[in-house]
Amino acid sequence: MARLDRSLLAGLPPFEGLAPADLDRMLEHARSQRVPKDQPVFEQEAQAHAFFLLLDGHVRVVKTTPDGQQIIVRYISPGELMGIARALGRTTYPASAIAAVDCVVLAWPSDLWSEFTMRYPEFGTNAYKTVGTRLQETQARVIELATRQVHNRVAHALLRLADQAGKKTSDGILIDLPLSRQDIAEMTGTTLHTVSRLLTAWEEQGLVKSGRQKVTVVEPDRLSRLAQGD
Amino acid sequence: MARLDRSLLAGLPPFEGLAPADLDRMLEHARSQRVPKDQPVFEQEAQAHAFFLLLDGHVRVVKTTPDGQQIIVRYISPGELMGIARALGRTTYPASAIAAVDCVVLAWPSDLWSEFTMRYPEFGTNAYKTVGTRLQETQARVIELATRQVHNRVAHALLRLADQAGKKTSDGILIDLPLSRQDIAEMTGTTLHTVSRLLTAWEEQGLVKSGRQKVTVVEPDRLSRLAQGD
DNA sequence: CGTCCATTTGATCAGGGTCAAGACGAGTGG
């Protein structure tokens, strides 16, 4: 295996402000790993033996309720930390992480978490900032679920995905990962049937284009208006 | 004003593990403050000039949407930190905090946040653990909103309140703060009408007793069954 | 005693979930 190069990490938000030598030291303990599409990076309830950085691909973070219902907590993009159970004071993962496409991740043993956050305080600060950001995002989602209608939420979810994993095409912004109606339903707290009906209606109005596990946002502005007031 | 005594903080979760001398040093910079019922401790969007510890009372943390809808994010109990915008990497408060009853709080200037977390790493650890806990609670709430019916959510909310602010009485567990139907609705993403109907139905079955801004949980076990399965 | 606010209760109805069936398309094995 090729030696890991510090340029992999330099410039990524979690390592903002770290000295190159510190990056090297952190990389020495990292293990690089390929995760094929649909395979788990880590699983809910399992012992959190490692934490991860996504280098390439997209990862779906999923929570399953005791009665088997699933909801998608978030999608992870390259450069983001995941599985940082230790930062939440946990010893098990609170959710599962599934590769939405073939992925490359770096993994560190969880034992190193406290050492890293103490020895490289910039890393600690960045990591806790991530937790803070996610808390705010999650709270925004609570508000959305409590106050907005389904079509608002679905429109908003598509815009976020387009922003996070969008690829310009001649048609508009393609959400560049396999995304089923079911996935969208699990992000927004509704059913695949309702999502399907919404998408076909929007397609007729030229707001989006969609196909099998594929959505393109054609008119972000009009969709955005749908997401908010209506 | 009486000098603040370190016994105020000793034993509270945020100060777990701190040396008495460090407690004293932190207290030197604290200002104690009475907040009358229904008055704000801090307000959403305002500059986060201070962070707080609730010494006595109960505080309602509320978010208001751009179109004026409110939702209750959580209730704060004595011994908890609040307004720790800095821990989230923010300079403004993400929500408002309203005294549910007459309260006593300690306030520190936000400028001291980074000094405290660096100089007293145990405090930092505890504070970030709080953020982690709240993230997990908020995520649990997302799942609940996305997957459970209204009666499940209302029952669960009452149980949490009974746990957090409950007082044993001859009737059962009294939720010991003013709690209107509207408040419960804002905690669970429904309307005061639906909450009212649920409570009267439950009262007929002897699960709860309720009056004006007052709820007593009579049969926690049966209510708990209602909260989960059905 | 009057006012204000919390609460109750009824009537209505629509958003969206559930149930059911079929169409479509991609990948697989013969």
Add this chain to the structure above:
DNA sequence: CCACTCGTCTTGACCCTGATCAAATGGACG
């Protein structure tokens, strides 16, 4: 290369949960 299968998506019909609209009741407090 075709047939088959499986998973995704669509669409219709139905109905239920819970929101909305409206009005009345009842305490609490000045």
